Amino acid sequence: MTASLAAPLKPLGAKTRINDFSIQVATVNGSGSQTANSVLLRAIFQMGVFVSGKNLFPSNIAGLPTWFTIRASAKGYVARKASNEMLILMNPETAKEDIAKADTGALVIYDEPLQLDKLRSDLSYIPVPFQKLVTASCPEPKLHKLVKNMIYVGVAARLLSVDMAEVKNAITKQLKGKAKAIEINQGAAVAGYDWAMENLPDQDHIKVVRDNKTQGLIIVDGNEACALGALFAGVTVVGWYPITPASSLVETFIDYAEEYRKDPKTGKSTVAIVQMEDELASAGVVLAAGWAGARSMTSTAGPGVSLMSEFIGLGYYVEAPGVFFNVARTGPSTGLPTRTQQSDVELCAKCSHGDTQHINLYPGTMEECFQFAYDAFDLAERFQTPIFVVTDLDLGMQNWSSKPFAYPASPYDRGKVLNQQQLTEAKDWGRYKDVDGDGICYRSLPGTAGGKGAYFTRGSGHNEYAQYSEKPEDYVAVVDRLRRKYETAKAHVPTPVFRNQGSAKGVLAFGSSDPAVIEAQDLLAETGLKTDYLRLRALPFTAEIDAFVKEKQVVYVVEQNRDGQMANLFRETYPEHATKFRSILHYNGHAIDAKCIVDQITAFEQK
Amino acid sequence: MPTATPSAPTNTLGFTKQDYVGSKSTLCAGCGHDAITAQIINAAFESNIEGYRVTKYSGIGCSSKTPAYFINQGWGFNSVHGRMPAIATGASLANRNLINIGVSGDGDSMSIGMGQFVHAVRRNIPMIYIIEDNGVYGLTKGQFSATADKGAFLKSGAVNELPPIDPCTLAIELGCGFVARCFSGNPKQLNAILKSAFAYQGTVVLDIISPCVTFNNHDASTRSYKHVKDHDFPLHDLGFIQYSEVEDVEIPAGGTEVVTFPDGSKVAIKAIHEDYDPTDRFGAMKAIHESMAKGEFLTGLLYINPTQPPLTEVLNLVDEPLASLGEAQLKPSPAVLEEIMRSLM
Structure with missing residues (x-):
């Protein structure tokens, strides 16, 4: 046992973070760490705690650094969190850099031979003799590399007070039906857990406490x-x-x-x-x-x-x-x-x-x-x-x-397709004739018997009857109808989702930014800035979006790119409101986090 | 519906040849492509093809205009340059009852579309893939294509310094089970090959030498009518017998090889040029290479293996066209969703 291990882990001042923390695991890709990380995530999930995982992996099959972040959140926030309360450092290549970036007070589990404990004095170190433990727990040397990571799952489970029964269940679930792999991996996790029970003192920095937030949910x-x-x-x-x-x-x-x-x-x-x-x-x-x-x-x-x-x-x-x-x-x-x-x-x-x-x-x-x-x-x-x-x-x-997915009850909409009988009865049918005034025409399908409905599809200029045409009026009629068709789509695409706090200041985002925006909205409200959040779910922009843009004094457009591409579409679509749009951007390749949104909006507000 | 007039002969479906025509050609007078179009019409009429089942695909170029000129009862899809094979692939998977005809050119297939050509052949898409091959880009006014012979001249005097790509040996190399070369000026041979092609189940590659009367018909051209006619070496006389007529036709014994298609149709091959066996893949490659080295065009059925399964069979698709399947056959039940959701908990 090393000196640092013998010393008790100090309580870190702030009160214990229950079901509210991030763990970052640094490993080498291709080493089986994805399985270990998924097991840890699932075990916390099975403890009834909201949890999300982000795998930051290289474009490579084996041998390059990879980081996996697990966030538990009692409030249900699932965005990436920029700070981590626990680090598990398995990769010698990145360990020093990971230590340098660590947040003050973090618990650092690491492979004992890396000797990281002298690098900084404001972290709590937990060296683990992984090689010794894996050798003892797994009889097959060729599997040691793959099983080694499961040891840290056991160590972390002990430190976080995660029930080992849940870890075992998670392993069974993750390795679906592979009996031998399940046995070996459960053995490794238990070896890690037992070692930690025997050798590590309690810590009250971060803890998992059984909850009921995830009952009935899927991953x-x-x-x-x-x-x-x-x-x-x-x-x-x-x-x-x-x-x-x-x-x-x-x-x-x-x-x-x-x-x-x-x-x-x-x-x-x-x-x-x-x-x-x-x-x-x-x-x-x-x-x-x-x-x-x-x-x-x-x-x-x-x-x-x-x-x-x-x-x-x-x-x-x-x-x-x-x-x-x-x-x-x-x-x-x-x-x-x-x-x-x-x-x-x-x-x-x-x-x-x-x-x-x-x-x-x-x-x-x-x-x-x-x-x-x-x-x-x-x-x-x-x-x-x-x-x-x-x-x-x-x-x-x-x-x-x-939540489990609801059965999509609506019948298939196969659109405006004319069958053999309809084609026979149709008078003066033209493939590109706008009969209904909605820009959507009636089509026939190749192979329809009866001798009616055949037409020639062409990427060159065509008229309403799908005939080749270079006439200006034919060309304009088709492309203007296509624009009408796009207008029609406004009534058929998903409408936006609102999360309003009663404010003239709008926040607009879409896709994967949602969890970070929700969290940011709450953090901003705590500082006294209320916002109304519109989550866009489709193009073209629907009537609800028109109203939002007109009504708000300012619209913060949150997106994960450098150039504010969605904001550009808004400026183009609503030129009379172009000055309202302010870009909140995140584009370094990592998932967006709440803090960067709060910081940028706060900076705009203080101007 | 058939539009037979009392005077015009009809096929077994009751259609006249007029039922297989398309719009009027807008190509140059005397274009080899129009002669090919005429034989497609004849072969479809004589093979009793149901026009509504025909789909005609093309890319971009003079050749790619021609699907508009035949079988108006079929659906046409003039797509983008070199991408006709992907269109044929998608449509043929969606509806396995379609009779797929792709018309391309040497530029469309051997340059911009080479990747798609190669992979469509490799997958054995059920289609007749016609390359109307004139050695030049006609629609952009006469640039060399990749099938132009080394040392060939343009009218402007420009010389092609690069070796040609041969679609036929390439297709054989890729495993194509029906490879033929024809000359648009030999309608009889083309007709027999097209009818055989309609009986085949996978990809048929037809390289049809089709002189460009406007840009590549000058005296020094190796793709002019005169030059091709002088260097055309038909390998055999072909007699196609559709499955419905097999019992009525007697194939003379001796010197005639008979290849039978899965539907029972036969093609009788009577050698005239030399001892050429179109079922011998390696022998075919050798003979074609040797003739090309001499500046000849071996024409006829270069290679045939009628039993290769098309992609629709390799994928083990249901017999009913996928496009006809409805919600009842396609949408899993609520119980299935519940089962899947439980597995994710």
Whole structure:
């Protein structure tokens, strides 16, 4: 035992933080730490405490630093917290830097040979002989590297007063059915716990106390939620290309399709899933399948959207449906592939050359990821156009607790499609005739028998009858109708969500910024600044947004990009209110936190 | 519905040839592409193709305009440059009952669209993929394409210094089970190959040498009518017999190879050029390379393997077109959602 271990852990002055703290775990990627971290998170969750996890990982398979942050919050705040009360340092490469950045008073669990305890005097050190413990607990040397991390789960559980039964349950859940792995990992966790019981004194800095906040909740990531939405929406054609952080959306869908999308009698598949040669080809598959009457989708990230933009413009102009999930990451170019950002706002709003406008859905919760994914297929077929569902790495790949998803009861909306009989009876049908005045025309599907309804789809100029035309009046009629169609969409897209405190000062945000904005709003209110918060959930802007913009003295637009892209869309849409919009920005690749919002709004207010 | 007039001959569906035409061509008078369009119309008529099942896809270029000129009863999709294969892939997956015809050019397929061409062939998309190959970009006024022969001249005097890409050997290399080269000036051969193509289930690659009368028909051109006619070496006489007629047609014994398609249709191949076996993949590659080195065009059925499963079968899709599936077949029950939610708790 080392000297520092022998010394009792000092109470740190402030009162014990019960169910209200952040733990940051620094490891090497590819070392099995993701499993250990998920187990710790789940064990706290099973203690009935609100908890969220953020994995900050490298664009690499094995050997580079990775950090995982677990935040417990009695108040239900789930945004990333900028400060951490406990550090678990397993990576020799980053340990010194992690110590240097640590918040005063933090508990530091570390691998004993790293000898970190002399670096700073304002931290509480807990060296753990991981190698000794893993050797004793696990008989197979080749598994030591993978199991070592489970030791710190046991040590942390002891220090935080997390019930070991919950840790064991979490391991069983995490390693679904792998009996041997469950046994070895539970053994390692118990070894860590028992060692800590024997060797570490109590600490009263941070604690988990059993609560009932998570009963009936699920833990899920946004990519899985979107995949489930697509499953229930009955997607039938998927063309995709692997890209971080969007791959797991389709991969999770593939797993579910294997189970739930086979014809029970024949075992044949009711969905075609093709990994294409690139994102451009994926987009072509999606739009052509939609054109031919299937419900189709792809999942990609910014670089993929850039490549797809040629086809997105075609889809807009020929009016072919398709659902495009963009799980945004940090750009431009390759950027930071494993970090989050909301920097494809303008790209998705106006993707492709020429005058284009697209319907974009911005889910901000796991339930919305599920429901909007479901709705996107209805919107694509109703409006006969590419629909973007824009999430980001933070929503898509991080663990979130959520209410279980409600069954989407609404029947599928297959849009304005004429069948054989309707085509036979139709008088003077034209593919691009605006019969109803809403900008949405009636289409026919290839392969419809009866000899009526065939037409020629073309990305070149066309008239109401889909005939080639270069006449100015024909061109203008089509693009003006497309604008009318976009106007019609305002009544069909999700309306914003409000969190009002009764103020003339507005805060506007979207997507993954929501938890940080809610927390910031409460923190600002504590300092006397009330705000009304509008969470935007779609483009085009709906009537509620018009009213909000007109009514507020000032609108703080919170977004995770450098250029204030959403604020730019607002200035363009509401030029008479352009001076009201003030950008609150966060764009370093980490998920946004409440403090940065509070600081920036406070700075504006003090001007 | 058939619009038969008393005088015009009809096929077994009751359609006349007029039921298979499209809009009037806007290509240059004498364009090889129009001769190809005429044979597509003939072959579809003679093969009793249901027009409403036909989908016609193209990219950008002179060739890509032609789907508007045949089978007006079918749906057309003129997409973007070089991306026709992705469109054909998506639509053919959405509705497996469609009869897919893609028309492309040497620029559209061998340059900008090379990636999509290669992967569509590799996946064995159920489609007839026609390359109307003239060695130049016609619609942008006569730049060289990637199939232009090394040393070829433009009218302006510019010389092509780079070697050509050959779509046929490339397609064979990629595993394509039906590869043919034709000359737009040989309608009889083209007709038999197109009819065979309609009977095939996967990707058919047809490289059709189709002279550009405006930009590449001059005396020094290796893609002029005269040059191609002089260097065209038809490999065989082809006789296509549709499954419905198989019992009525007698195939002469001796010197004729017969290939049978999954639907029972047959193509009788009577060698004329030399001892060429179109079912021998490596032999075909060798013969084509040797003839190209001599500046000849071997034409006919270069390679055939009628049993390769198309992507729709590889994916084990239900028999009903995916596009026809409704909510009852697609939307899992509330119990399924509950089961999934429990697994996430």
